[in-house]
Each structure stands twice: as C-alpha cells, then as structure tokens.
Amino acid sequence: xxxxxxxxxxxxxxxxxxxxxxxxxxGSISKNYWSWMRLPPGKGPEWIGYVYNSGNTxxxxxxxxxxxxxxxTSKNQFSLKLSSVTAADTAVYYCARVVxxxxxxxxxxxxxxxVSS
Amino acid sequence: xxVVTQSPDSLAVSLGERATINCKSSxxxxxxxxxxxxxxxxxxxxxxxPKLLIYWASTRESGVPDRFSxxxxxxxxxxxxxxxxxxxxxxxxxxQYYNTPWTFGQGTKVEVK
Numbered sequence: 730x731x732x733x734x735x736x737x738x739x740x741x742x743x744x745x746x747x748x749x750x751x752x753x754x755x756g757s758i759s760k761n762y763w764s765w766m767r768l769p770p771g772k773g774p775e776w777i778g779y780v781y782n783s784g785n786t787x788x789x790x791x792x793x794x795x796x797x798x799x800x801x802t803s804k805n806q807f808s809l810k811l812s813s814v815t816a817a818d819t820a821v822y823y824c825a826r827v828v829x830x831x832x833x834x835x836x837x838x839x840x841x842x843x844v845s846s
Numbered sequence: 847x848x849v850v851t852q853s854p855d856s857l858a859v860s861l862g863e864r865a866t867i868n869c870k871s872s873x874x875x876x877x878x879x880x881x882x883x884x885x886x887x888x889x890x891x892x893x894x895x896p897k898l899l900i901y902w903a904s905t906r907e908s909g910v911p912d913r914f915s916x917x918x919x920x921x922x923x924x925x926x927x928x929x930x931x932x933x934x935x936x937x938x939x940x941x942q943y944y945n946t947p948w949t950f951g952q953g954t955k956v957e958v959k
Binding site: 733768772773774775778787789790791823828830831832833834835836837838839 | 882886888890894895896897898900901902907939941943946947949950951952953
C-alpha cells in the first residue's frame with residue numbers, strides 16, 4: 730500500500746519560504762500525479778498544485794506566483810516551496826497521490842506549519 | 847473557479863440512524879463525453895490522513911463500508927451514511943476534480959446525538 734509522509738519545519742517566519750518534502754513508499758513516484766493540499770484552521774481544504782514525473786506542474790492560480798512543486802524520482806520524493814509566507818499560510822499541509830489526474834486516493838498524515846515570528 | 851458548498855455545516859445523528867450530507871457545485875461537474883461526475887467524498891478524523899470514501903460521485907473506494915453511498919449528478923450530490931456507527935464521527939468533505947483549481951466544500955461535521 731502506498732504511504733506518503735510529509736517532512737519540514739513546523740514554524741516559518743513571515744516573508745520567508747516554506748519548504749516541505751513528501752516521501753513516497755510502497756510504490757514508484759514515476760507513475761501517477763502527486764499533489765499538495767492544505768487545510769487552514771476553520772476552513773475547507775485548498776488545492777495548491779500537482780506535479781508529474783516529467784516535472785510537469787499545475788498550480789492554483791491563487792498561489793501560483795509563490796509556489797514551486799518539484800519531483801525527485803531518484804529519491805521517490807516531491808517537494809513544495811511557498812515563498813513570502815504570511816499568517817494566512819498557517820495550515821496543515823498534506824501531500825497526496827492523484828489517480829490519472831482525477832481523484833485523490835492516498836494522503837499523507839499532514840504536517841502543521843505555523844507562520845510566526 | 848467552481849465553488850463547492852456543503853450543507854449542513856454540522857449534523858448530529860443517533861447511532862444506527864441515517865446521516866445525509868449535501869454538496870452543491872456552482873457549475874456542472876458532469877463530463878458529457880464519458881458521462882462521469884468528477885466529484886469525490888473524503889472523511890477526516892483527528893490525527894488521521896483524509897480518507898477517500900467515494901469517487902466519480904457514486905463509486906465506493908475499496909474497503910469502505912457499504913453503509914457509505916454517494917449519489918447525484920450535475921451540480922447536486924449527496925453522501926449518505928445509512929446506519930451511523932460511532933467510528934463515523936468525523937468531518938466530511940466533497941471535492942470536484944472537473945476543473946483546476948480543484949476545489950473542496952467547507953466540510954460537514956458529523957456527531958452522535
């Protein structure tokens with residue numbers, strides 16, 4: 730069974746860059762699309778973007794100017810960078826697998842990132 | 847963007863009773879070429895990753911109990927828990943994957959009455 734695990738700092742200072750990595754086990758990252766979502770406190774989930782093994786990406790237009798998602802097939806990992814963060818970026822961040830650019834079938838456990846000085 | 851709206855925001859149901867959650871999209875998520883509705887339902891419990899329950903609006907994910915069912919087409923959808931169990935206490939989200947940006951409902955919290 731595919732498992733995903735997010736890792737990265739739990740606190741990021743305002744104006745700095747949030748960096749998270751998702752490690753995939755139990756399956757090859759060279760297949761499927763891989764995505765990041767976040768769940769802000771008291772709100773519904775927000776899709777951030779996805780990446781394919783070719784490095785092809787698509788981002789949520791609301792975040793596009795600040796987001797970079799990349800993939801490292803040799804490590805079975807993909808990563809998220811979100812620049813110029815503010816308190817509004819405080820959320821639980823999830824990585825996930827997407828079936829053929831359709832539905833999301835596996836999610837990581839999630840990691841809380843707090844933007845605070 | 848497709849706006850997805852759930853109702854109600856919270857729901858208290860007695861054990862063994864039916865729970866019904868509604869999800870409405872601001873535009874149709876039915877793709878005419880394959881007659882599929884691009885809508886999924888997830889369950890989120892504290893400390894656990896979200897769990898896929900239903901995709902294509904009505905296809906139950908493998909391993910999901912058959913008390914969970916999805917229905918609807920176009921813009922109006924429903925998740926039904928036919929007989930609520932204690933382990934079903936969670937927040938439920940619907941999500942459309944018809945268009946990017948993929949969008950989610952705000953969530954429905956299901957509790958035991």
